[in-house]
Structure formats: C-alpha cells, structure tokens
Amino acid sequence: MMKVTKDTRVLVLTGAGISAESGLKTFRDAGGLWENHRVEDVATPEAFRRAPVMVWNFYKERWQQALQAKPNPGHLALAKLENWLQDNFHLITQNVDGLHTAAGNKRVIEMHGSLHTCFCTRCHTRFPMKDINLEEDIPLCPKCKGMLRPDVVWFGEVPYHLDKIDALLHNCDVFMVVGTSGVVYPAAGFVMTARYFGAHTIAVNLNPMENSEFIDEFYQGKAGEILPRLIDEWINSADK
Known part of the structure; x- marks a missing residue:
C-alpha cells in the first residue's frame, strides 16, 4: 500500500456505485x-x-x-480526506446528486452537472x-x-470541466477510482492518463473493473466499508 502524506496530491473519481449505497x-x-x-x-x-x-x-x-438521500460513510470518508489534504485533494464525480457537497467536500468537479x-x-x-x-x-x-x-450532461453532450480535469490528471500523485465500472468514456480513460503521467492508481468497487490493467491497488467491496478504513490508515500512518 502506498504511503500517503499531507503533501500527496490525491485525485478521486467517483461513480454511481458510491451513491447506490445511499439508496439512489x-x-x-x-x-x-x-x-x-x-x-x-x-x-x-x-x-x-x-x-x-x-x-x-x-x-x-x-x-x-x-x-x-443522505451521504453514506464513503462520502464522509472522502470529506475527511479533503479536510486533511486541503488543496492537495480534488474530487471528480460522475454523479449528479450533490451528495459529496452535502458530506462536506468543497473541491468537487461535477463533470455531468x-x-x-x-x-x-x-x-x-x-x-x-x-x-x-x-x-x-x-x-x-x-x-x-x-x-x-x-x-x-446528457448522452451526446460534452461533459463539463474537461480541461481542468485533464490538468489535474497530469499532476496527481494518487488517482483513486470509487464506485465506477470503467466502461463509460471519457471518465473510463482518466485512469490511463493519470497512470501514464506517473500516478499510483487505486480502485474501490463492488466488482472488478473493465480497465483493471491500469489499477495498481484494487479493493473489492462497498465504498462505505472500505474508504473509512483505508483513509484512516493513511492519516494515522502519516502521523507516526
């Protein structure tokens, strides 16, 4: 497992899987x-x-x-991670439900509106x-x-903020994908870009992903169970 510190630039991409745990x-x-x-x-x-x-x-x-809908422990863990990393954290979401903002995340890019x-x-x-x-x-x-x-953003339309997303993909140290299958583009291609530019890639999903060959660490299961544990490990080990 990669060591994450307050100086690590972490970029997260979330998909429908994390919202499904909130009943959506x-x-x-x-x-x-x-x-x-x-x-x-x-x-x-x-x-x-x-x-x-x-x-x-x-x-x-x-x-x-x-x-x-209410944010679940996965959303809250990502808010905790942002609170710890501050400007070194950014979150791209394919979801349109606003649950990341409700959980307390501020650096949220809603690529699908x-x-x-x-x-x-x-x-x-x-x-x-x-x-x-x-x-x-x-x-x-x-x-x-x-x-x-x-x-x-509907099918056939261009997602929002692609230039900003591209710049973040070029400059992150860790790229983490949560609750997305790795099928729908352009988001499915983000992990390839991030890895090409040197990021360590992590995925959390119920099922193995279509683009798994680009994933360095894979955690299979619910985001609401895995993220709180994983993020606490990062914070606690960095404090030692």
Missing part, C-alpha cells in the same frame, strides 16, 4: 434503464426536444430523491432548482421566459 439508483441498470425509463427517453437532447414535459417530470422526481441546478436554453443563465417554479410543466426562465432544462 445507478444511472443504468443491467437492462439499460434508469428508474424504469429508457435512457434514450430521458437523457438525450433529442428526448428533451421531443417530450420536454416527460423529461422535466423525470428530473423533478430525481431531484426530490436526491434531496432526501447537477440535479440541483437548471439553466435557460435561451439566455443560458443557471438557477438553483429550489428557486424556480416546479409547478409549471416546463419551467420558464425568470429573466427571459425561455425554456429551462435540467443542468445534467
């Missing part, structure tokens, strides 16, 4: 569905153009679920979901009356 459904189950909806019907720009009311109803429900915000398709202003009128079938922009849409 993973983005796609084995049948290719998200909350019993075909992904093509609720998570593409075409779906929104075709059936905006249905898509909005879907995301209103997902937002309510995210509000009710957030259920907690929406934006205007006309003037592109962003608004917190709690500040818009969700009674409307299709919520309208308070500024220009354009149509609002969920601030979630």
Whole structure:
C-alpha cells in the first residue's frame, strides 16, 4: 500500500456505485434503464426536444430523491480526506446528486452537472432548482421566459470541466477510482492518463473493473466499508 502524506496530491473519481449505497439508483441498470425509463427517453437532447414535459417530470422526481438521500460513510470518508489534504485533494464525480457537497467536500468537479441546478436554453443563465417554479410543466426562465432544462450532461453532450480535469490528471500523485465500472468514456480513460503521467492508481468497487490493467491497488467491496478504513490508515500512518 502506498504511503500517503499531507503533501500527496490525491485525485478521486467517483461513480454511481458510491451513491447506490445511499439508496439512489445507478444511472443504468443491467437492462439499460434508469428508474424504469429508457435512457434514450430521458437523457438525450433529442428526448428533451421531443417530450420536454416527460423529461422535466423525470428530473423533478430525481431531484426530490436526491434531496432526501443522505451521504453514506464513503462520502464522509472522502470529506475527511479533503479536510486533511486541503488543496492537495480534488474530487471528480460522475454523479449528479450533490451528495459529496452535502458530506462536506468543497473541491468537487461535477463533470455531468447537477440535479440541483437548471439553466435557460435561451439566455443560458443557471438557477438553483429550489428557486424556480416546479409547478409549471416546463419551467420558464425568470429573466427571459425561455425554456429551462435540467443542468445534467446528457448522452451526446460534452461533459463539463474537461480541461481542468485533464490538468489535474497530469499532476496527481494518487488517482483513486470509487464506485465506477470503467466502461463509460471519457471518465473510463482518466485512469490511463493519470497512470501514464506517473500516478499510483487505486480502485474501490463492488466488482472488478473493465480497465483493471491500469489499477495498481484494487479493493473489492462497498465504498462505505472500505474508504473509512483505508483513509484512516493513511492519516494515522502519516502521523507516526
């Protein structure tokens, strides 16, 4: 096991697996569905153009679920790690539920957006979901009356913050992947980039990953059980 100190630059990537332990459904189950909806019907720009009311109803429900969900011990362990490492810690998440922020993480990069915000398709202003009128079938922009849409990166769209992510991948000492299968790109390629530039790579997941040949340390199991133990070991051994 690699020794981690306060000077170690740690970059973490999280996926749906860590949120599943808080009771939120993973983005796609084995049948290719998200909350019993075909992904093509609720998570593409075409779906929104075709059936905006249905898509909005879907995301209103997902937002309510995210509000009710609570961070689990895996989220809290990552907040503890950031509190210890401070500016040497960054977290990229593929999740849109906001649970990392709720757990106390501050250096969070939400590459797929957030259920907690929406934006205007006309003037592109962003608004917190709690500040818009969700009674409307299709919520309208308070500024220009354009149509609002969920601030979630859909299939066929470019993830957010890729330049910042790339810079962090080039400059981290440890890259840790938590709760993600290593299938969906571009995130699945991050571990290859980090390792190419010299990072020690760690993965925590229920199942072996598709890109396991790029992983130096693999911990199989639940993030909520493994992360608290692993991060406590890092902190305690660094203090000795």
